[in-house]
Amino acid sequence: xxxxxxxxxxxxxxxxxxxxxxxxxxxxxxxxxxxxxxxxxxxxxxxxxxxxxxx
Numbered sequence: 001x002x003x004x005x006x007x008x009x010x011x012x013x014x015x016x017x018x019x020x021x022x023x024x025x026x027x028x029x030x031x032x033x034x035x036x037x038x039x040x041x042x043x044x045x046x047x048x049x050x051x052x053x054x055x
Contacts, residue, residue, distance in 0.1 A: 004045070007038035 011034040018028025 001045070004038050004042045007034055007041070011035035011038060 011031045014027045014031030014034065016031075018024050018026065018031055021027075
C-alpha cells in the first residue's frame with residue numbers, strides 16, 4: 001500500500017510541475033502514466049484480497 005501512495009504522490013508532483021512549467025509537458029504525460037500504474041496496482045491489490053495468508 002505504501003508503494004501505491006508513493007506512486008500517487010509522485011504522479012501529482014510530476015503532473016503539477018508539467019502543467020505549470022512551460023516546455024515540460026512531458027512531465028505531465030509521465031505523471032499521468034504513473035497515476036494509471038498506481039490505480040492498476042491498487043485495483044490488483046483490492047482484488048487479491050488485501051493481505052497474503054501466513055505460512
